[in-house]
Amino acid sequence: MSESMNRRDAMGIAFGACAAVGGVFALGGMKAAWDPLPSVKAAGTTTVDVSSSEANVLYTEKWRGKPIFIIKKTKEMNDAASEDSKKRDVIVGDDRFVVCIGLCTHLGCIPAYNPKKSTTKEAFLCACHGATYEIGAINTKAPAPLPMLVPPFKVEGKTIVLGEAGPEYEKMKADGVLGDTPLQA
Amino acid sequence: MAHFDKNAKPFSEQWLQDRLAVKTLRRVLAEEYWIPKDINFLWAMGMILAVTFGLLLVSGIFLLMYYKPDVALAFDSVNYTIMQEVGFGWLFRHIHGVAASVVFLIIYIHMFTGIYYGSYKQGREMIWISGMLLFVTFSAEAFSGYMLPWGQMSYWAGMVITNLFSAGSLELNGVVEWIRGDYVPGDAFLTRFFMLHVLLLPLAILGIIVLHFGSLRIPHVNNQEGAEIDFDAEAEKYLAGKTKEAKVIRFQFDFLSKDIMVLAWFLILFFYLVFYHFGFAMDPVNFDPADGLKTPAHIYPEWYFLWSYEILRPFPKDPGLIAFAFAQVIFVLLPFLDRSPNAIPAHKRGKPFFIWFWLLLIDMIILTAMGKLPPEGIFSTIGLWAAWGFIILWVALPFITKNEKVK
Numbered sequence: 001m002s003e004s005m006n007r008r009d010a011m012g013i014a015f016g017a018c019a020a021v022g023g024v025f026a027l028g029g030m031k032a033a034w035d036p037l038p039s040v041k042a043a044g045t046t047t048v049d050v051s052s053s054e055a056n057v058l059y060t061e062k063w064r065g066k067p068i069f070i071i072k073k074t075k076e077m078n079d080a081a082s083e084d085s086k087k088r089d090v091i092v093g094d095d096r097f098v099v100c101i102g103l104c105t106h107l108g109c110i111p112a113y114n115p116k117k118s119t120t121k122e123a124f125l126c127a128c129h130g131a132t133y134e135i136g137a138i139n140t141k142a143p144a145p146l147p148m149l150v151p152p153f154k155v156e157g158k159t160i161v162l163g164e165a166g167p168e169y170e171k172m173k174a175d176g177v178l179g180d181t182p183l184q185a
Numbered sequence: 186m187a188h189f190d191k192n193a194k195p196f197s198e199q200w201l202q203d204r205l206a207v208k209t210l211r212r213v214l215a216e217e218y219w220i221p222k223d224i225n226f227l228w229a230m231g232m233i234l235a236v237t238f239g240l241l242l243v244s245g246i247f248l249l250m251y252y253k254p255d256v257a258l259a260f261d262s263v264n265y266t267i268m269q270e271v272g273f274g275w276l277f278r279h280i281h282g283v284a285a286s287v288v289f290l291i292i293y294i295h296m297f298t299g300i301y302y303g304s305y306k307q308g309r310e311m312i313w314i315s316g317m318l319l320f321v322t323f324s325a326e327a328f329s330g331y332m333l334p335w336g337q338m339s340y341w342a343g344m345v346i347t348n349l350f351s352a353g354s355l356e357l358n359g360v361v362e363w364i365r366g367d368y369v370p371g372d373a374f375l376t377r378f379f380m381l382h383v384l385l386l387p388l389a390i391l392g393i394i395v396l397h398f399g400s401l402r403i404p405h406v407n408n409q410e411g412a413e414i415d416f417d418a419e420a421e422k423y424l425a426g427k428t429k430e431a432k433v434i435r436f437q438f439d440f441l442s443k444d445i446m447v448l449a450w451f452l453i454l455f456f457y458l459v460f461y462h463f464g465f466a467m468d469p470v471n472f473d474p475a476d477g478l479k480t481p482a483h484i485y486p487e488w489y490f491l492w493s494y495e496i497l498r499p500f501p502k503d504p505g506l507i508a509f510a511f512a513q514v515i516f517v518l519l520p521f522l523d524r525s526p527n528a529i530p531a532h533k534r535g536k537p538f539f540i541w542f543w544l545l546l547i548d549m550i551i552l553t554a555m556g557k558l559p560p561e562g563i564f565s566t567i568g569l570w571a572a573w574g575f576i577i578l579w580v581a582l583p584f585i586t587k588n589e590k591v592k
Contacts, residue, residue, distance in 0.1 A: 031363070034377065040367050060478060065369035067478050106502060108348045109341070110480040127482045128345075129498060130560050145354065145502040180356070 045163035047156075050092055058113040060102060063162040067102040067110055068151060069137065070160070077135050080119035084183040085136030087175055088147075090168065092155055099160060100137040100148040100179065104128065111148075121185060124148075138185040147179035214402075215437035219416050219423070221408035222434055228406065229447035230295040236448060237288045237455075238390070244280040245383070247273075252333065254379035256372045259335035260474045279463040285327055286466040287455060289489035292320060300519065300531075301542055304407035307528035310520040311400040315393055317517040322390050324490070329382035331487065335375060336471030341484050343370040343378075353503040369477055411529030483559055491556030492549045496576075498560055499569035508572060515579045522582045525589035533592060537585040541578060548574045 046063040053059060053072045061068040073096045078086065089096040104111050109128035117123050121140040124133035131144035138147040154166030165173075172178055189203035202208045220228075251271050253262040267274035296316070299305055305313035328346060332339045347364050351357045366373030405416055414432055423431035434440055458465075470481050486494050497509040515522075527534050531542045548571055555568035 034363055034366055036362055036366050036368070037373065040371070040373070062478065065367065065371060065477055107345045109345070109484060110478070128480065128484050130565075142501055143498075143505065 045161055048160045048162065049158060050095070050097060050160055051158035053095075053097075056115045056118055058115070061162070063101075063151060066151075068162055069098065069100050069102040069113070069148070071098045071113070071135070072096070073098060073135065074118075077118050081134065081136050082138070082184050084177055085134060085138055085185065087177045088136050088138075088150060088172060088179070088183075090153060090155065090160060092158060092160065097160070098136055099150060099153060101151050102148065104131055104144055105139065105146040105148060105179075106131050106143045134185045136185075137179070138183045140185045146181070147183050149179040150177075211437070216435050217420065217424075218402065218436040219420050219433040220406055220436055220440040221412075221414055222432055223408040223410060223412070224406070225409060226447050227294070227298040229444045230291055230298060232441075232444045233291050233448055233451050234288065234295060235394070236452075237284050237291065238394070240280055240284045240455075241288065242387070244277040244284065245387075247277040248281055249383055252379075254333070254376045256335060256375055256475070259333060259375060263334045264472065276459070279459050279466075282466040283455065283459045283463050285330060286487065286489070287458065288323065289327070289487075291451075292323065293489070296320070296516070297542075297546060300545075302407050302409070302530050303411055303523075303528040303534070305520045306523060307526070308404040309400075309407065309528070312397065312404065313520050314517060315397040315400050318393050319390065319397060320516070321513075322386055322393060326382060326386045326390060327487070327489070329378040329386060332370075332375060332378045333382060334471055335475045336468075337473040337475055337479075337481050338468050338471040338484070340370055340475035340477065341481055342486060343374065345484060347374075349506065349509070353506045370475075407528070409530065411527075411533070485557055488553065488557070491554075492552035492575075495552040495556035495568050496572045498556070499565060499572050508576060511576065511579075522579065523586045524583050525586040525591075527589060527592050529592060535589055538589065541582065541585060544574070545578050548578065 043064055046061060046068075048059075048061050048068075048070060050070065050072070053070070055072045055074045056077065057071065059070040061070060073081075073089065078089075078096060086096075088098070088100075090099045091097075102110050104126040106126065106129055109126050111124040111126040111131070111133060113124055114122065118135050121134050122132040123135040124137065126132070126144065129143050130141065131139060132141040133144065133148060134140050136147070139145065150169070150172060151162050152165040153169050154161040154164040155168055156166075177183060190199050193200035193203065198208065248267060251262060251266050251274065253259055263278070267278055269275075271277075299313060299316070328342070332343050347361050347370065350364055351361045362368060364374075365371070366377060405414070408414065412432075416433060419431045419433040422428075423433055423435070428434075466487075468487075473481075485491065493509060493512045496512045497505045499505070500508055523538075525534065525538070531539045551567065551571040552575065555564055555571060558564040560568070
């Protein structure tokens with residue numbers, strides 16, 4: 001009796017182990033079925049020509065389905081910004097640009113830009129939950145926890161290429177001003 | 186072969202009994218499923234929910250025949266094809282939309298009835314837990330369905346809710362992108378939520394409904410006084426003809442006849458809403474097609490999610506998410522947080538629990554109202570206090586019930 005029970009247990013364990021391995025592979029397959037498709041991932045880079053931009057005007061570009069804010073700064077806007085804020089500027093030729101993913105870091109709404117308040121702490125206002133940002137897209141009022149993120153970019157002549165990390169981006173990363181950590185507004 | 190009546194006519198009752206045990210099933214599940222006499226109209230909410238779910242299922246089947254789960258086609262397939270071309274398409278949509286909203290009102294009444302009468306403990310824990318599982322699956326079903334018309338509110342609610350899965354400062358963006366199948370809600374997102382809405386979640390709901398009904402069969406339905414009834418003894422009295430003396434009635438058709446009367450009142454209200462006041466279930470913002478580059482001025486969920494939304498909103502990001510997660514799971518734990526052995530109505534349990542019950546109900550109504558208003562000035566402050574109130578009430582529950590006198 002006990003011999004046959006042991007035999008049964010062994011069969012049960014062997015069956016269970018095989019089923020578990022199969023189950024893990026099946027789960028892996030199901031997980032992969034929900035991953036972003038290669039065509040979605042390869043949607044790749046967006047090139048923006050900024051040579052004809054006007055100062056203190058918000059330009060919204062689309063990159064990987066996300067809105068990218070690009071604003072050329074005036075001298076007054078630059079003077080009013082903090083050191084951290086200035087370090088986030090993308091310099092193309094002689095002009096300084098604010099470039100960031102235009103999604104509130106609270107829950108992903110798109111903040112509105114107010115050119116009249118470009119030198120104040122409320123240059124951007126997110127209407128969803130009332131968060132504000134200064135001109136460099138650094139958060140100045142809760143509930144936003146972080147600055148709006150700088151996307152990977154590369155400066156090529158008079159254009160900004162979004163989706164490729166150039167030396168300027170790497171420098172911002174080394175300085176820790178991309179927006180993944182809190183910054184001084 | 187077991188005993189069976191060779192002379193029974195095909196498909197007669199005896200013939201079916203020999204093959205499918207239909208008489209036994211009817212006896213066990215209906216004719217000798219005993220319901221206490223001492224109940225009121227609130228005991229009809231379960232049947233109303235079952236019927237409303239049926240309405241959702243049938244209207245959903247008709248919508249399914251013309252709906253197109255594609256970001257380029259979804260909006261028009263709902264707002265043009267179904268609303269203007271399909272015969273009675275507008276009716277199916279309005280039944281579906283109104284039922285999806287009203288079903289939550291009844292769920293909340295059903296839940297608070299359970300809390301008030303103590304119908305979640307002393308043998309009835311699984312009824313409560315399976316019921317809360319239904320609340321969770323219904324919430325997921327409502328949310329996934331809200332994505333389908335692919336209007337502005339669909340898109341932005343999808344954005345905000347899926348972002349919650351990045352778990353705040355943990356920045357789990359990979360998880361969010363995995364759920365969406367894209368960097369932002371797009372075609373992959375819409376189609377998979379369509380699948381969830383029309384197949385996986387309804388299947389889960391049907392299964393849990395069976396579990397919920399099953400969990401009721403052994404401990405039986407509670408009664409107005411929380412009295413412990415010997416169902417076997419009372420059933421015997423009833424079957425012996427002493428129906429007046431017995432404290433119980435049959436489910437079929439004694440209880441059902443009462444149930445159906447309450448149901449009829451409900452359906453009058455329901456179809457009044459469907460035909461004359463469907464607007465409350467149709468947000469005007471969602472009649473603008475989804476636009477990923479334009480956030481609506483104010484994003485808010487449907488009314489039934491407002492209370493938990495308002496628990497998320499007044500806090501900074503991480504504490505807000507923790508408070509939100511707390512609000513989502515805490516109701517499930519009610520049978521274990523209530524430390525009192527008394528399974529009787531709130532008004533018989535003494536002041537502390539009675540006050541707790543009404544404070545919780547009022548607090549959730551305040552949270553609901555504040556969740557709809559813009560997060561500014563005095564509303565922000567009231568919302569913050571109400572959110573704290575909710576948390577404090579639940580943390581206090583084990584302490585105020587622990588010292589309750591045994592009645």
